[in-house]
Amino acid sequence: MELNANIPSGPLAEKWDRYRFERKLVSPANKRKYDIIVVGTGLAGASASATLAELGYAVKTFCIQDSPRRAHSIAAQGGINAAKNYANDGDSIWRLFYDTIKGGDFRAREANVYRLAQVSNEIIDQAVAQGIPFARDYGGLLANRSFGGAQVSRTFYARGQTGQQLLLGAYSALMRQAAAGKVTIVPRREMLDLVLVNGRARGIVVRNLITGEVENHSAHAVVLCTGGYGNVYFLSTNAMASNVTACYRAYKRGAVFANPCYTQIHPTCIPVHGDYQSKLTLMSESLRNDGRVWVPKKPGDKRPPREIPEEERDYYLENKYPSFGNLVPRDVASRNAKEQCDMGKGVGETGRAVYLDFEDAIRRDGKDVIAQKYGNLFQMYEKITGENPYETPMMIYPAVHYTMGGLWVDYNLMSTIPGLFVLGEANFSDHGANRLGASALMQGLADGYFVLPYTIGGYLAAESFPDVPVDHPAFKEAARDVQARVERFLAVGGKRTVDDFHRELGHIMWEHCGMARTNEGLNKAKGMIQALRGEFWENVKVPGSERDFNQSLERAGRVADFLEFGELMITDALARQESCGCHLNEAYQTEENEAKRDDENFCHVACWEYAGDDKEPVFHKEPLVFENVELTQRSYK
Amino acid sequence: MSKTINLTLKVWRQEGPEKKGRLETYPAKEISTDMSFLEMIDVINDRLTLDGKEPIAFDHDCREGICGMCGAVVNGHAHGPEKGTTLCQLHMRHFSDGDTIVVEPWRARAFKVIKDLVVDRSAFDEIIRAGGYISANTGGAPDGNAIPIPKEVADTAMDAAACIGCGACVAACPNASAMLFVGAKVSHLGLLPQGRPEAARRVQSMVDRMDELGFGNCTNEAECEAACPKEISITNIARLNREFLKAKLFSPHS
Numbered sequence: 001m002e003l004n005a006n007i008p009s010g011p012l013a014e015k016w017d018r019y020r021f022e023r024k025l026v027s028p029a030n031k032r033k034y035d036i037i038v039v040g041t042g043l044a045g046a047s048a049s050a051t052l053a054e055l056g057y058a059v060k061t062f063c064i065q066d067s068p069r070r071a072h073s074i075a076a077q078g079g080i081n082a083a084k085n086y087a088n089d090g091d092s093i094w095r096l097f098y099d100t101i102k103g104g105d106f107r108a109r110e111a112n113v114y115r116l117a118q119v120s121n122e123i124i125d126q127a128v129a130q131g132i133p134f135a136r137d138y139g140g141l142l143a144n145r146s147f148g149g150a151q152v153s154r155t156f157y158a159r160g161q162t163g164q165q166l167l168l169g170a171y172s173a174l175m176r177q178a179a180a181g182k183v184t185i186v187p188r189r190e191m192l193d194l195v196l197v198n199g200r201a202r203g204i205v206v207r208n209l210i211t212g213e214v215e216n217h218s219a220h221a222v223v224l225c226t227g228g229y230g231n232v233y234f235l236s237t238n239a240m241a242s243n244v245t246a247c248y249r250a251y252k253r254g255a256v257f258a259n260p261c262y263t264q265i266h267p268t269c270i271p272v273h274g275d276y277q278s279k280l281t282l283m284s285e286s287l288r289n290d291g292r293v294w295v296p297k298k299p300g301d302k303r304p305p306r307e308i309p310e311e312e313r314d315y316y317l318e319n320k321y322p323s324f325g326n327l328v329p330r331d332v333a334s335r336n337a338k339e340q341c342d343m344g345k346g347v348g349e350t351g352r353a354v355y356l357d358f359e360d361a362i363r364r365d366g367k368d369v370i371a372q373k374y375g376n377l378f379q380m381y382e383k384i385t386g387e388n389p390y391e392t393p394m395m396i397y398p399a400v401h402y403t404m405g406g407l408w409v410d411y412n413l414m415s416t417i418p419g420l421f422v423l424g425e426a427n428f429s430d431h432g433a434n435r436l437g438a439s440a441l442m443q444g445l446a447d448g449y450f451v452l453p454y455t456i457g458g459y460l461a462a463e464s465f466p467d468v469p470v471d472h473p474a475f476k477e478a479a480r481d482v483q484a485r486v487e488r489f490l491a492v493g494g495k496r497t498v499d500d501f502h503r504e505l506g507h508i509m510w511e512h513c514g515m516a517r518t519n520e521g522l523n524k525a526k527g528m529i530q531a532l533r534g535e536f537w538e539n540v541k542v543p544g545s546e547r548d549f550n551q552s553l554e555r556a557g558r559v560a561d562f563l564e565f566g567e568l569m570i571t572d573a574l575a576r577q578e579s580c581g582c583h584l585n586e587a588y589q590t591e592e593n594e595a596k597r598d599d600e601n602f603c604h605v606a607c608w609e610y611a612g613d614d615k616e617p618v619f620h621k622e623p624l625v626f627e628n629v630e631l632t633q634r635s636y637k
Numbered sequence: 638m639s640k641t642i643n644l645t646l647k648v649w650r651q652e653g654p655e656k657k658g659r660l661e662t663y664p665a666k667e668i669s670t671d672m673s674f675l676e677m678i679d680v681i682n683d684r685l686t687l688d689g690k691e692p693i694a695f696d697h698d699c700r701e702g703i704c705g706m707c708g709a710v711v712n713g714h715a716h717g718p719e720k721g722t723t724l725c726q727l728h729m730r731h732f733s734d735g736d737t738i739v740v741e742p743w744r745a746r747a748f749k750v751i752k753d754l755v756v757d758r759s760a761f762d763e764i765i766r767a768g769g770y771i772s773a774n775t776g777g778a779p780d781g782n783a784i785p786i787p788k789e790v791a792d793t794a795m796d797a798a799a800c801i802g803c804g805a806c807v808a809a810c811p812n813a814s815a816m817l818f819v820g821a822k823v824s825h826l827g828l829l830p831q832g833r834p835e836a837a838r839r840v841q842s843m844v845d846r847m848d849e850l851g852f853g854n855c856t857n858e859a860e861c862e863a864a865c866p867k868e869i870s871i872t873n874i875a876r877l878n879r880e881f882l883k884a885k886l887f888s889p890h891s
Contacts, residue, residue, distance in 0.1 A: 051775040066696060067762050069802055070704040086782065122778070129778035131771045131829050133795035140785025156781075158795060164703055165798060172770035179766045187759070210751055239698040274669055278676050279700045380702065383719075383726045384673075449775045497686050499679070543686050549694055549752040552686065 003256070003607060003622040006410040007111040012628050013093075016115045019411070020454055024461035031056035034460050035219040037204055039191050039246055041068035043163075043441060044424025045225030046170035047448030053174075053182035055453055060184045060217060061174065062206060064241050068185055069171045072227060072239040073444060076163025077284035077377065078147065079155035080127075080441040082120040087144050087153040093117045096154065098629060100439060103149040103329050104404070104432020105581035105595060106603070106631045107259075109624060111411060112429045119450040120442050124156055126449055130169040134158050145373075146289055147437035149329035149636075155438045160284055160376045166441055170448070189215070190554060191246040192485075193478040194222065194253045194420065201420035202468045205478045207486070209554060212547040214479050214486075216470040221419045221456060224250060225448070228403035228425040230263065232562045232569065233514070234506025236400035237269060237282040243558040244565045247407050247426055255415040256607045256620065258408035258428035260565070261573035264435055264582050265515050266401030267333035270384055271353040275503075280399040281384055283356070284377055285437040288326045290361035290370065291394070293317050293333070295354050299344030305355055305393050316340060324636040331434045331582045332594070332636060334398035338515050339593065341397075348395045357393035398515060402440060404431040404582070405572070408607050408622070412455035413447060416609075418463075421456060423447035428605065433581025433595075486546050489556040494539030498552055501536050502559045505529065509566055513573055516584045522574045526567060533563040568608060568617060575619065578602040590633065599631050641667045642734040646681065648693055649741040654749050654757075660739070670730040674717060675700060675707060677729055694753040702726040702866065705801030708808070709754045710741040715805035715864040723803065723866040743804050745813035746851040758804050760850040761818060767846035768839040769822045771832050784830050797824035799867045809864035812853030817861040819843050820873035827880055837888035840880040 008019040026034065034057050038049045041063040049061040063071065085091040096117040101108060124142070128134065135143040135157050144153040158165040177183040189206040195216070196202065203218035229244035230236035251257045268283045294313045301308065316336060318325045328336075337354050340346065347353050362370050367390060371378070378389045385395070406428040407415050413429070414421050424444040431439065468474075512518075512525035536559070544550040579588040579595035580602070588596045597603075604621040611618050644665040651658030663685075668677050675697050682692035698706040702723040709724055711717035717727040732738065740754065748756040798821070806817040823840050826832035832839075855874060862871040 047775075054774045065698060065704070065706055066758060067802065069762070069765075070698055070706050072699060072704070075699045075701055075703050084781070122776075124781040125778040126773070126775055128781040128784075129771065129773040129831060131794075131826050131831050133791050133798050133825065133829065134781075135795075136786055136788045136791045138788050140787050140791075141782050158798075161703065161799060164801075165795075168798065172765065173773075173775075175762065175766045176770040176772060179768075185762075187762075239704065240700060241698050273671050276669060276672055276676050276680055278673075278679055281701050379721075380726070383702075383722060383728065386728070386730060453775070495687070497683050499683065541686060543689070544691055549755065551694060552692060 001256070001416070001609060001620050003408065003416070003620055004410065005109060005622060006412060007109070008411065012110060012114050015111050016118055023454060023458035026457045026461045028056055032058055034058065035060065036221050036223060036456070037062070037217060037219040038223045038225060039204065040071060040225035040227060041171070041174070042071035042073035042225060042227055042424060043167055043170055043444030044448045045071070046167065046174045047445050048223055048225060048423055048452050049183055050170060050173035050177050051449050051453045052456070053177035053180070059177070059182060060186060060219065062186045062189045062191060064188070064190050064209070066187055068174060068187065069168060071167065072242055073167045073441070074164045075239065076441055077160045077282065078286035079145065079157035079162045079438040080123065080166065081147070081154050081438040082124045082156060082442065083117055083154060084121055084124060086142060089152045091152040091154050095152065096120060099150050100430070100436060101432065101629055102634060103436040104434050105597065105634060106432065106599070106626065107580050107624065108430055108432030110626060110628055115451065116430050116443060116446050119446045122450055123442060123445045127166055127169055130173060132158060132165045132169045145286055146327060148285055148288065148327045148333065149436040155286070157286070160286070160374060163441060166445065170445070191226070192249060192482045192557065194250045195474050195478050196253055196417065197468050197472060197474050200418045203470070203475060205475070205482050207482065210549050212550065214482050216475040216479055218468050218470050218475070220460060220465050221421060223421045223423060223452065224407065224426050225423045226426045228406070229565060230400045230403050232505070232566050233400040233509045234503050235272065235277060235280050235510070237266060237280050240279065243561070245558050245561045248561045248565050250407060250415065250417065250420060252610050253417065254610065255417045255420055256408040256609050257405070257568065258605050258607050259405035259572065260569045260608065261513065261576060261583055262404035262433050262581065263400060264330060264402040264404060265334040265398040267330055267337055267398050268356060268396045269399035269401070270381065271348060271350065271395055271397040273349070281380065282399070282401060283381060283394065283396060285330065287356060287374060287377060290373070291326065291356040291358050292360060293326055293354055293356055295340045295345040295347060305347070305357070314345070321636045328636045329434060329436060334515055335584060335593070337398055353395040353397045355393040356396045358389060359393070362390065402435055404428065404433060404435055408605065412458065413452055414455070414459060419459065421452060423452055433583055485557070486553065489540070489542045489553060490546060492537060492540050492542065494541050496539050497541055498555045498559050501532065501540060502555070502562065504532055505559070505563060505566055508532070509569070513570055516586055517573055518586050519574065522570050526570050529563065529567045529570070536560065536563055571617065572606055572608065575606055576602055594634070603631070641669050642729065642732065644668060644732060645737040647737065647739045650693070650753055651750050653752060658750065668729055670728070672729045673700065673725055674711070674727040674729065675725045694755050696755050697725060700725040703801060705803040708743060708803045708805055710743065710808060712739055715743070715808040716866050721866060721868045743808035745807045747813065747815070748804060748807065760852070761802050761804065763850055764815065764819060764843055764846050765822065768835070768842040769826070771826055772835060773831070786830060790828055794825050794828040797821045797828070797869065797873050800869050801867055803866065805864045805866060806861035807852065809860040810853065811858055811860065812856060814855045815847050815852040816855040816874045816877060817865065817869055817871065819847050820877035821869050823880055824873040824876045827876070836880060837884035840877065840884050841888070844881055
């Protein structure tokens with residue numbers, strides 16, 4: 001398979017403009033003749049749906065929750081990057097581009113990332129026009145803060161609820177189009193298959209989560225905005241319903257999956273505290289602006305934090321990385337936390353935590369200033385842990401947060417299946433091997449507001465489309481498969497719950513395919529997952545019936561896909577015999593324990609094509625060509 | 638330090654919108670006080686599943702208090718007894734060994750029960766659809782700093798915009814009124830200069846839709862404010878009333 005990224009020619013800064021001129025257009029009168037299905041209503045899905053409808057396309061938008069306002073983009077706290085340079089600190093499109101490429105450890109496509117940096121400014125303008133109440137200075141102008149991996153202040157924010165506000169903005173634009181009759185919103189549906197006709201994506205099969213009915217929906221193009229797959233680890237900061245199923249079903253229909261092993265472990269989360277725990281909670285990276293990370297110098301020091309004198313504390317990030325200090329990128333911060341805990345310097349009941357301390361910031365700026373910036377985060381921390389972070393330092397530990405891997409897409413955001421577009425976290429395109437903070441919101445909205453609406457037109461204008469009714473044989477077959485699978489879950493009648501399997505899978509993935517990986521561990525995990533998958537189909541217990549609101553059945557489908565997908569992640573991790581960004585293979589480290597890349601052999605996107613159940617997937621690679629930046633060992637010292 | 642407690646749950650079970658519901662009693666033994674309320678239900682559900690019974694259906698997603706998907710009436714309080722807390726952020730350390738806890742769905746004419754604790758809140762989407770937006774097509778927006786907005790105004794708008802659309806205000810109100818939800822959105826958008834051009838049309842359209850959908854009237858009980866997990870202030874209802882009156886008296890759209 002030839003993977004052509006379809007990157008426009010010409011100088012980097014001119015590619016997007018040239019592309020927009022050269023791409024074919026659909027005339028305004030013809031747009032309404034095209035039906036477009038959008039799956040997911042996070043930042044990418046809601047913004048794409050609204051914008052496509054504004055352009056005149058007939059849009060049908062699906063979401064798994066009861067309302068399109070709830071997708072997990074809503075939980076993003078800290079902010080959204082843009083190259084506005086309002087802070088006058090030397091920012092530019094080029095710098096945002098460079099920081100993102102470097103932050104991703106040189107494993108992302110130059111042209112995509114440059115385009116992302118270019119449209120970043122328009123996102124802020126659009127969001128302000130929609131009424132997003134961004135933080136402002138007393139003069140009434142927009143305020144900025146700093147995030148990891150950057151030495152400029154380019155992050156726009158709405159208290160600790162930036163994702164919520166941006167999502168509600170996109171949701172309101174979506175509802176406006178729904179009112180205008182341009183978007184049909186179909187909530188409480190889960191996409192369970194992609195339907196191809198003559199090799200093109202022409203529709204989806206969904207399950208109505210209230211009635212259990214299996215439904216077919218056809219269109220001229222399908223846009224997946226279904227988020228990331230961090231829940232393969234069971235415990236993550238993702239919402240409970242976040243899953244890989246829509247993407248994985250597309251993979252099984254022929255869409256190539258890129259870099260599945262790239263998983264971001266976020267350094268500042270509330271530590272794990274019990275077996276019953278259902279999810280982990282993130283504490284925004286923005287806290288690292290004012291909080292200082294430390295551990296006791298002496299391993300096993302169990303004194304309360306305030307009794308440990310200054311000279312017996314190790315502010316290890318500040319000491320090791322003097323120029324970025326507490327604001328090193330996430331992968332670096334996470335690995336260092338693990339390293340400190342592995343040395344026995346971890347704190348708290350389990351010893352798997354480090355302190356994030358605001359004592360100095362409160363002394364310097366006063367409690368009120370800190371409360372204004374982070375009040376809701378401090379409150380959330382106190383609710384969960386029962387401790388007051390104004391008085392005692394927070395305890396944090398890394399947790400699975402974001403997945404850089406995703407379905408492979410070209411410059412048009414189209415997958416290897418013609419007519420299947422993939423946006424936001426669900427695609428692989430912009431973050432390389434590590435995403436910088438405040439870049440996920442930027443990418444989701446860039447894809448939805450400013451990229452897809454242009455690129456999809458070129459696809460539609462270039463093809464002619466025969467009508468595909470929903471009783472087409474391809475739909476009937478896909479619906480029959482979906483129905484059979486649902487019935488199979490209910491028929492097993494075993495002795496273990498779905499969550500029990502999920503939890504065990506999560507342990508395997510976290511242990512062997514988490515923050516640090518070894519070939520031995522990965523090989524072992526592969527066998528363990530295969531065995532667990534075998535047991536799942538013999539011993540899972542799914543109560544209730546299919547024609548009903550049945551949450552256990554929903555979860556069974558998602559976990560069954562995770563049990564296959566986890567193995568794909570491990571296959572990918574084993575194939576990448578280097579370390580880069582979040583993928584750390586212990587055999588490949590610099591002397592200072594940083595990820596050591598092998599640009600000669602691994603400067604590529606690893607792409608996997610489905611070859612059949614229980615068969616090894618077929619490997620393809622898209623070489624990454626860097627014409628504008630020099631590949632260097634990342635240094636944040 | 639965590640410890641465990643034993644509780645008795647009385648949970649509303651209802652197979653479907655047209656079926657008759659009833660409270661069923663379940664023992665909740667050895668519940669860690671570090672658990673969230675929803676994690677406690679997860680544990681009960683695991684036990685029910687293994688006993689061959691149907692687990693309790695309940696909506697939930699982010700489990701960090703921001704998506705607005707979860708919610709139930711716990712011992713008579715929407716989202717439980719802790720102030721400013723969603724059900725997913727309510728932790729079991731606030732309960733005592735031996736407690737009996739009654740768990741029921743939101744009850745309102747506009748929110749039909751789907752199953753057990755799950756209700757249909759699509760009426761909220763309907764209200765937003767009626768005008769809870771600023772009409773600004775993608776592209777062509779002026780620079781983000783083109784209109785300075787005083788910090789106090791942006792902050793007050795943000796206070797109102799923090800609403801998560803969970804429906805606790807409706808569940809807590811003796812009249813099942815949605816005035817706090819509507820007031821929060823009308824305030825958020827109406828306070829900002831970008832939202833003024835459509836302010837009169839917006840408030841009338843949203844209030845009309847709210848009435849059509851079967852929500853009750855506001856009689857200043859202030860239960861909504863007390864139950865709101867985001868502590869949205871009841872002053873937003875006052876602002877809604879002012880905006881509505883102003884629109885009715887002076888707007889050409891009325």
